Each structure stands twice: as structure tokens, then as C-alpha cells.
Amino acid sequence: MKLNSIAIIEDDDKVRHYLAEQVQLCIDVNDLFVFAEAESALKHLSVFPVDIALCDIHLPGINGIECIRHIKTIHPKTQCMVLTVYDNTDTIFDALKAGATGYLLKTTPAEKIIEAINEIQLGGSPISSQIARKVIEAFSLKEKANEHFQALSRREQEMLEELSKGFRYKEIADKLFISIETVRTHIRNIYEKLQVNSRIDALRKTGLI
Numbered sequence: 439m440k441l442n443s444i445a446i447i448e449d450d451d452k453v454r455h456y457l458a459e460q461v462q463l464c465i466d467v468n469d470l471f472v473f474a475e476a477e478s479a480l481k482h483l484s485v486f487p488v489d490i491a492l493c494d495i496h497l498p499g500i501n502g503i504e505c506i507r508h509i510k511t512i513h514p515k516t517q518c519m520v521l522t523v524y525d526n527t528d529t530i531f532d533a534l535k536a537g538a539t540g541y542l543l544k545t546t547p548a549e550k551i552i553e554a555i556n557e558i559q560l561g562g563s564p565i566s567s568q569i570a571r572k573v574i575e576a577f578s579l580k581e582k583a584n585e586h587f588q589a590l591s592r593r594e595q596e597m598l599e600e601l602s603k604g605f606r607y608k609e610i611a612d613k614l615f616i617s618i619e620t621v622r623t624h625i626r627n628i629y630e631k632l633q634v635n636s637r638i639d640a641l642r643k644t645g646l647i
Contacts, residue, residue, distance in 0.1 A: 440466045440467075440468075441465060441466065441467040441468070441489050441490065441555075441559060442467070442468050442469065442488075442489050443467065443468060443469040443470070443471065443486075443487075443488040443489050443490075444461055444465070444467050444469075444470050444471070444488055444489065444490050444491070444492070444555070445470075445471045445472070445473065445479060445482075445483060445488045445490070445491040445492070446458055446461070446470070446471070446472045446473070446491075446492045447473045447475075447476060447479045447491060447492065447493045447494060447497065447502065447505060448472075448473075448474070448492070448493075448494045448497075448521070449474050449475060449494060449496070449497050449498055450494070451474070453494075453544065454472055454474065455472075456548075457492065457521070457551070458470060458472050460548045460551065460552060461552070461555070464549075464552045465552060465555060465556070469488075471483075471486075471488065474498075475497055475498050475499050475500070476493075476497050476499060476500035476501070476502065476504070476505035476508075477499050477500060479491075479505060480500070480505060480508050480509070480512075483509060483512070483513070483516070484512050487512070487513040487515070487516055488516055489516065489517065489559065490516070490517045490518075490519065490555060490558060490559060491506075491509055491516055491517070491518045491519070492519050492521050492555075493505055493506055493509075493518055493519070493520055493521070493538075494520075494521060494522055495520060495522040495524050495529060495533065496522070496523075496524070502520065502522065502533070503529070503532050503533050503536045504536070506518045506520070506533065506536045506537050506538050507536040507537060509537070510536065510537030517539045517540075517558045517559070518536075518537055518538045518539060518540075519538065519539060519540035519541070519542065519554065519555070519558055519564065520533045520538045520540065520541045520542065521542050521543075521544060521546075521551070522541075522542075522543065522544060523543065523544050523545075524615070525543060525566075525568055525569060525572060525613075526572075526596060526613060526614050526615075527572050527573070527575075527596055527599065528592050528593060528596050528614075530569055530572060530573065531573075531592075539558055539563050540554055540557075540558050540562075540563055540564040540565060541564075541565050541566065541569050542554055542564065542565070542566050542569075543566045543568060543569065546566055575599075584644060584645040586632055586643050586644045586645070587644035587645060587646065589631070590628060590631060590644075593624060594624055594627065594628050594631075596614070597610065597621065597624045597625060597628060598628060598640060598641065598644060598646060599646070600613065600614075601625075601637050601640070601641065602641055602646040602647060607621045607622060607625070625637075628640055632644070
């Protein structure tokens with residue numbers, strides 16, 4: 439399939455060069471633009487829109503989610519696909535709400551990334567299987583949850599979702615790329631809001647068990 443233009447927005451030099459190499463080898467594209475941060479990407483793309491933008495989440499300065507939001511505001515027809523290490527539900531939903539049409543993890547093999555680029559151009563929404571499972575689990579939990587759960591912030595809901603799966607504080611911290619003290623702070627706030635004193639009581643009160 440012939441594409442007019444693709445942009446890669448990725449701060450890791452090795453990943454950025456590898457993606458560019460794969461795109462040039464496997465996709466018939468007129469113009470390929472690469473950027474190490476969102477600011478230079480937005481400056482260029484505001485004048486020269488692309489068909490597809492591959493965007494990392496963790497970028498210096500403006501993050502990938504805000505970058506996608508800006509791109510979609512300026513050029514709604516540009517298809518944005520996330521390529522990241524982040525698989526927590528909060529980030530997934532924020533990216534999709536910002537306008538991302540696809541969401542792949544960086545562990546995705548190169549040939550699958552190329553397939554995803556072609557799929558997104560054909561009107562599809564490529565999502566890594568792990569990400570699809572996270573989305574399904576999130577909706578499943580929300581169906582079971584009650585008004586106490588809905589009253590919590592998105593991050594607090596995510597903490598409870600992880601606790602309901604049996605993860606310990608350190609495992610949650612590692613999964614969400616935050617400190618264990620931040621996890622403890624969120625849990626204390628949850629207990630205070632729900633007026634409970636234990637994980638089991640919190641899960642019962644919110645309907646997660």
C-alpha cells in the first residue's frame with residue numbers, strides 16, 4: 439500500500455532509528471519524518487500533516503498523550519498509533535481519549551508493527567493483545583463495581599483493580615512506574631474515602647469481590 443507520509447515521535451535514539459529503518463524497508467511511503475520530542479514534531483506537523491504518526495508516551499517535555507491530542511486537534515485525519523512500554527489502564531484510556539487509533543507495546547515484533555501501520559491506514563484499530571485484555575478487564579470490573587468505586591479517581595480505581603488481582607504494593611509500583619510510597623499514599627486515600635481499614639474491606643465495599 440502506498441502512503442504519502444509517516445512520522446515517528448520517539449526519544450530513544452536506538453528505537454527511533456530501528457523503526458525508521460523498518461518503515462523504509464517494508465512500506466512504500468513518500469516521506470518519513472522522525473522526531474526526538476513532541477515540540478519539534480508539533481512544529482513541523484502543524485504545517486506538514488502526515489497520514490500516520492507513531493508516538494511514544496514517555497517523551498521529554500510534552501508527553502505522547504498531549505502530543506496526540508494536539509495532532510488530532512490540528513489535523514483530525516492524521517491517524518495516531520501509540521508505541522510504548524506503558525500498559526496500565528489509565529494510560530491506555532487517556533491515549534485513546536486523546537485520539538489514538540492504535541496502541542502497541544514496544545515488545546511487538548517489527549513485522550507486527552508494519553502490519554499495524556497498514557491496518558490503521560485501511561481503517562482498522564490495531565491493539566496489542568495484552569492491551570485488548572486490559573481494556574476488557576477494565577470494563578468487566580466497572581460492570582461489577584458500585585457507586586463507591588465510581589466515586590474514586592481514575593488512579594485510585596486502578597489501584598483497587600490491581601489489588602483485586604492480588605498484586606502487592608511493590609508489584610503495583612513497578613507496573614505503573616511509580617514509587618511504592620506513592621502507591622501507599624493512594625491506598626491510604628482510598629481507605630479514608632471508603633472509610634475502611636483493609637484491602638478486603640475496600641474491595642468488598644466497591645463491589646470488586
